[in-house]
Amino acid sequence: MRRRIVALGVLAVAVAVTASACSSSKSSDKKTDSGSAANPGGGGSGLLSTSGAGKTIDVWLQSDAQKGWPAVVDQANQRFEQATGAKVNVQWQQWENYTGKLDSTFAGSSGIPDVVELGNTQTASYIAGGAFADLSSAKNEFENSGTWLKGLADSGTSPDGKLQAIPYYAGSRVVIYRKDLWTKAGVTTAPTTLDELFSDLDKVKAANSKDPNFSSFYMPGKNWYAGMSFVYGAGGTIATQQGGKWQGGLSTPQAQQGLQQWQRLATDYSVGGATKDEADQDGIMAQGHVSAILGNGWELGSVIDKKTGNPALAPKLATFPLPGSAAGKYTPSFLGGSDLAVPDKSSDKGLGAEWIKIYTDTVSQTALAKFAIPNTTSLLSVYEAQAQANKSTGEAAKDTWFVPNTPNWANVESNNVLQNALESIATKKSSVADAAKSADEQVAKTLNASG
Amino acid sequence: MTAIESREAPSRRPRRRRPLLPYLLILPCVAVLITVAGWPLYKIITLSLQKQESGKYALFHSQGTTPFVGLRNFGNVLTDSTFWSVLERTVIFTGVNVVLSLLIGMGIALLLNRVSRWARIILVMVLLFAWAIPTTVSSQVFYWLFSNQYGVVNHILDALPGVHMRGHDWFADPHEGLAVVTAVVVWGAIPLLAISLHAGITQVPRDTLEAARVDGAGPWQSFRSVTLPFLRPLIVILTTLSVIWDFGVFNQIWFMRSGHPEPGYQTLGIYMYSQGVGSSHYNLGATLGVLMMICLLFVMIFYIRQLFRIGDAE
Numbered sequence: 001m002r003r004r005i006v007a008l009g010v011l012a013v014a015v016a017v018t019a020s021a022c023s024s025s026k027s028s029d030k031k032t033d034s035g036s037a038a039n040p041g042g043g044g045s046g047l048l049s050t051s052g053a054g055k056t057i058d059v060w061l062q063s064d065a066q067k068g069w070p071a072v073v074d075q076a077n078q079r080f081e082q083a084t085g086a087k088v089n090v091q092w093q094q095w096e097n098y099t100g101k102l103d104s105t106f107a108g109s110s111g112i113p114d115v116v117e118l119g120n121t122q123t124a125s126y127i128a129g130g131a132f133a134d135l136s137s138a139k140n141e142f143e144n145s146g147t148w149l150k151g152l153a154d155s156g157t158s159p160d161g162k163l164q165a166i167p168y169y170a171g172s173r174v175v176i177y178r179k180d181l182w183t184k185a186g187v188t189t190a191p192t193t194l195d196e197l198f199s200d201l202d203k204v205k206a207a208n209s210k211d212p213n214f215s216s217f218y219m220p221g222k223n224w225y226a227g228m229s230f231v232y233g234a235g236g237t238i239a240t241q242q243g244g245k246w247q248g249g250l251s252t253p254q255a256q257q258g259l260q261q262w263q264r265l266a267t268d269y270s271v272g273g274a275t276k277d278e279a280d281q282d283g284i285m286a287q288g289h290v291s292a293i294l295g296n297g298w299e300l301g302s303v304i305d306k307k308t309g310n311p312a313l314a315p316k317l318a319t320f321p322l323p324g325s326a327a328g329k330y331t332p333s334f335l336g337g338s339d340l341a342v343p344d345k346s347s348d349k350g351l352g353a354e355w356i357k358i359y360t361d362t363v364s365q366t367a368l369a370k371f372a373i374p375n376t377t378s379l380l381s382v383y384e385a386q387a388q389a390n391k392s393t394g395e396a397a398k399d400t401w402f403v404p405n406t407p408n409w410a411n412v413e414s415n416n417v418l419q420n421a422l423e424s425i426a427t428k429k430s431s432v433a434d435a436a437k438s439a440d441e442q443v444a445k446t447l448n449a450s451g
Numbered sequence: 452m453t454a455i456e457s458r459e460a461p462s463r464r465p466r467r468r469r470p471l472l473p474y475l476l477i478l479p480c481v482a483v484l485i486t487v488a489g490w491p492l493y494k495i496i497t498l499s500l501q502k503q504e505s506g507k508y509a510l511f512h513s514q515g516t517t518p519f520v521g522l523r524n525f526g527n528v529l530t531d532s533t534f535w536s537v538l539e540r541t542v543i544f545t546g547v548n549v550v551l552s553l554l555i556g557m558g559i560a561l562l563l564n565r566v567s568r569w570a571r572i573i574l575v576m577v578l579l580f581a582w583a584i585p586t587t588v589s590s591q592v593f594y595w596l597f598s599n600q601y602g603v604v605n606h607i608l609d610a611l612p613g614v615h616m617r618g619h620d621w622f623a624d625p626h627e628g629l630a631v632v633t634a635v636v637v638w639g640a641i642p643l644l645a646i647s648l649h650a651g652i653t654q655v656p657r658d659t660l661e662a663a664r665v666d667g668a669g670p671w672q673s674f675r676s677v678t679l680p681f682l683r684p685l686i687v688i689l690t691t692l693s694v695i696w697d698f699g700v701f702n703q704i705w706f707m708r709s710g711h712p713e714p715g716y717q718t719l720g721i722y723m724y725s726q727g728v729g730s731s732h733y734n735l736g737a738t739l740g741v742l743m744m745i746c747l748l749f750v751m752i753f754y755i756r757q758l759f760r761i762g763d764a765e
Contacts, residue, residue, distance in 0.1 A: 096710035100728040106511045129507025212617060213600050222711065271602040276620040277709060345511075414729040416711045423713065427623040 005037035023136040036443060045138040048357060049350025052086025057351045058113040060339065063092045063420045067282075068298040076359040081360070086351050089098045093117070099410060105343075106131045112345045114352030120155035121403055123165050125410060127156075127264040132164040133349050138164050143361040144376035149337070152375055156339045165339035166356050168377035169368055172333040172400065173225060175320070176285070176300050179290035180316040192327040194233075194261060199270045204291050211289060217269040218290040219262070221426030222277035224418040225293050225334040227262045232401040233324050233331035234258030236417070239404045246404065246447035247441025250421070257424070259425060259432045266426040274426040277419065286310040294322060294352070295391035296336065298371035311313050319389040321396040335400040373397065408447045417442045499524055507731070509593035517734075524738040533571045534722075534739075538746075541698060541718040544629060548697040549690060556644025556689075561674075563649040567633065582642035586635075590706040593635040597621045622707070625715025632703050632716075639703075640696065644689055651685040652678060684761055691754035695747055719743050 060294060063072050077088040091113065093101070101124060105112060106129070118126065147168045156165030182188075182200065185207035191197040205216040219226060228238060237256025239246050243266040244425050251257055266274065271289075273281070281293050286309035292294075293299070297319070304314040322331040340360065342352040358364065365374040371381040373393065384394050403409050412418065421439035424430040501517045502524070503509070509517075528534050559578075563571050597604050599620040608616040624627040655678050663673040679686075701720040704712055712721050723743065727736015 094710075097729060101730070103507065103510065103731055104728070106507075107513075125507055129511050131507065131511050272618065272620075273597075275620055277711065279709065411730045415725065416713070417712055420713050427620065427622065 001246045008101045009210075028138070030336055045141060047135060047176065047350060047450040049348070050084045050354055052084035052224055052348070052351045052354075054085070055348060056087040056089050057332075057348050057355060059088055059090045059115040059352075060093050060113045061090055061115075061117050062063065062098075062299070063094060064338075066092045067305070069368055072364055073359070075367065076355070076364050078312050079363075080355050080358045083422060084351060084354060086348075095119070096121075097414070102126065102131075106345065107346065109167070112343050112347070113348040114342060114348045115355055116341055116343060117168060117338050118165065118341060120152060121338050121409060121413075123155045123339050123341070126341070127164045131344060133346070134162050134164060134352070135342065135353060136161075136163045137168065138353060142166055142357050144226075144365070144378055147376045147378045149373070149375055149377060152337045152339060155337065156341070166360055167346045168338040168360060169365075169375055170337040170373040170397075171296040171298060172334060172335045172373070172393045172397040173229070173294050173296055174333070174389065174396050175292055175312050175322050176295050176303065176317060176318045176319050178290075178313070178316050179318045181291045190318075191323050191324055193323050194331065197323055198264065201265075201292075205269060210293070213270060213271055213289045214263065215271045215273070215290045216271055217265055217292045217294075218281055218284060218295065219266040219270040219426075220273035220276045220278045220281060221266055221423040222275070222416075222419040222420055223294070225278070225336075225437045226265075226281035227259065227425075228401065228418065228421040229294075229322065229331050229333060230258035230262040230265075231255045232258070234261065239440075239447060241404070241406075246406070248436075248443040250436035250443075251440050256432050256436055259422075259436060263424070263425050263432060266422075267428065269278060275423060285307055286313065288313075296372070297389050300387075300389050301371060305412075319392040321392050324399075330396060330399045332399045332401045333396040335397055337403075404447065406447055408449055411446045411449070412443055415446065417446065463739055477566055495737045495740050498734055499741045502734055525742070528735065528738050528742065533717075537717050537719055537722045540629075541720075542716055544633070544700070545694055545697045547634050548633055548640070549693045549701070551633065552693055553686070553690060556641050557648055559641060559645035560648035560652055562651050563645065578642035578645055581638065583693075584639075585651075586702040587641060587706055589635055589639055590703045593631060593638075594707050597631050601722035625713060628707070630714060631703075632700070632707060635703050635707075636700055640693060644693070647685065647689060649684065651682045652735060655681045665667060684757055687753060687757045691750050691757070694750045695754075698750075699743070700745060 018102075061073065073090060077090070080086070080088055098119075101121075102116065106126070135142075149170055152167030152170060156167060156280050157163055164312075182204055185200075185204040187200045187203055191200050201216045205214070208214040208216065231238065231250065231254075234254045234257040236258050237249040237251050239249050241247075250259065273284070278293075278295070281295060282299045284290055285293050285303045286305075288310070300317055300319065303309045303317060304311050322333065323329075324331045340356045342349050342356065346352050360375055361377070362376075365376060366382055368374055369379050370386045372383075373381070374383055380394070384390050403413075417439055421435040424435045425432055500519050500521065502520045503517050508533050559574070564573055566574065596602055599605065599618055600619075604621075605616045605619055608614050608619075611614075659677055660673055663677050699720045700718060701724065703714055704718060704721055705724075708716055712725070717725070719739065720743070721741040723736050726739060727733055743760065
């Protein structure tokens with residue numbers, strides 16, 4: 001369960017990446033822009049509230065923000081406290097078993113937060129469940145609502161067009177690597193094909209053969225975002241729907257070829273991560289025995305963080321999009337995304353919405369654009385100009401994949417079907433063909449289940 | 452006893468009110484038990500007999516249809532081969548853990564009985580510290596000890612001649628992984644067992660032991676024929692308690708697998724959580740919970756019978 005974005009959002013980003021060079025293309029959005037400008041500070045719909053003296057709102061944010069951009073959260077809290085007089089209590093959440101926590105919270109009547117963050121494959125089932133407040137009439141009060149990334153905006157909108165979750169941020173995965181180690185091994189240009197990547201990794205591996213803990217490419221065995229990227233890169237899919245029935249797709253020759261490429265990365269070049277997931281890979285890279293990881297753009301900041309990482313690595317890190325089978329083609333990235341919503345049972349819905357408004361406005365999103373793809377196409381140029389890494393993620397965002405779009409998908413994730421299959425491949429407990437076959441059966445069974 | 456009471460009672464309060472008092476005294480206790488045990492029990496049994504037919508909407512709005520379906524949930528679970536393999540794994544895991552913790556606990560209890568007073572105080576203190584550590588912390592510490600790259604266990608084992616453990620991943624094979632889990636579970640169980648058994652051993656009459664020695668019994672024989680029979684009621688209680696605890700082990704496995712236990716790590720507690728809460732199949736989860744309780748009820752029979760026996764003896 002992590003940040004994700006509807007395939008359409010990919011298009012939006014791709015278009016924006018191309019369009020960001022000519023800002024005149026924004027003319028079509030002018031109407032909404034001026035609409036939101038004419039409506040500063042709420043008062044339009046009456047949904048948002050700024051009277052919060054003596055109150056405290058609870059905000060559930062994923063720890064990505066805690067690790068990646070705590071300052072952005074702080075400035076939003078400060079401005080919110082000034083504007084409303086209310087206090088903000090941010091409660092950091094973990095993606096693991098998050099839906100279970102949301103279910104039990106929303107089913108109850110106490111301890112309900114006023115703002116929640118959701119990954120955008122999670123939003124659909126909660127919108128269907130009527131868990132969130134309808135913010136449609138206040139849409140214009142949220143800045144940049146006319147230029148929101150389409151994928152994120154779609155994931156926050158109900159099938160009948162009601163706005164129930166506000167786009168927060170998106171991210172795509174790139175290779176974060178140690179330029180110094182690669183240069184020392186004789187690799188001076190970033191690889192443009194997978195074959196080049198593997199031969200470069202061979203060189204880096206050979207140059208560091210004395211270190212038994214060295215991973216030329218650290219690939220945790222449970223990193224299904226990476227594993228499935230190779231599946232899609234080789235032309236496969238996780239599952240396809242035929243005549244109303246889902247069928248697992250990992251056993252197809254294309255998907256198996258992708259899994260074999262991933263296996264090569266996870267077994268030949270990665271040390272020590274076969275039974276782990278990607279949650280702690282930034283810290284591991286910071287230890288110095290890893291020359292490359294596949295991570296979200298903002299994870300670079302986490303590798304060099306003073307508290308969680310090693311600042312000395314800052315000048316040595318660089319990024320490139322994960323190459324594909326041929327030059328100019330990338331291995332598709334899983335473009336993640338998050339939304340923010342106000343639970344319908346919240347006692348301070350107006351304040352919750354006001355906090356979201358401040359946390360997703362231009363000031364906040366401009367600050368956030370240093371770390372993640374902001375929620376609006378109008379700030380993508382800011383994002384791309386921030387750092388070399390953002391160019392790569394922007395590139396990587398041009399070619400992405402998305403999970404099968406069905407309500408039961410969440411159960412495939414919570415049952416760790418793909419993670420377990422990949423782990424058995426990484427530990428060589430089972431062959432690629434066997435692991436693919438058993439995963440296909442479980443995926444089909446879960447997706448076709450009723451209720 | 453009755454004679455004493457009847458003599459004292461009139462001085463305290465009128466005789467006719469006496470039968471009410473015990474009930475009044477036990478009332479708070481019963482009220483607490485009904486709230487924290489009775490109500491959840493009632494809920495979980497109802498849940499296990501229902502089927503939630505509508506999705507999250509009904510759940511979040513306390514409405515929707517959850518008709519009673521009789522024992523259909525039980526039928527579904529009991530005909531699922533995964534359940535039986537999980538049950539088998541849980542039973543074996545419990546057996547190994549209970550036997551190991553009792554054997555080691557008994558060993559330390561005997562040691563406590565033999566060492567000097569100071570050594571005993573230090574040992575008991577260390578045991579209490581170990582006992583005070585939450586399972587979340589100890590699981591994490593053991594996970595690091597057994598970490599494949601930088602774990603001290605691999606480091607030490609690798610230093611032995613002829614052993615190559617560098618980079619060995621203890622969690623790749625669920626059997627080895629569960630062995631590590633066993634280590635942390637047993638480690639956490641020993642303090643209570645050792646201290647209780649030690650307390651039991653001190654109650655063994657010295658003259659009986661001496662008589663056995665005079666009659667020519669060796670240490671092993673007097674342990675088997677004198678100490679063990681005296682400890683039997685205590686051992687029965689500790690065994691049943693250990694079975695109940697180890698049967699429901701959750702935290703240790705959950706944290707060592709970072710919240711994603713692989714199929715080979717699924718014991719009943721984990722299976723129940725991932726089916727019930729993880730996949731939002733709350734009826735199924737409740738069914739598994741009820742089945743787990745039924746399994747443990749059989750163990751409880753021993754426990755309660757032993758409690759009654761002790762009561763009778765006194």
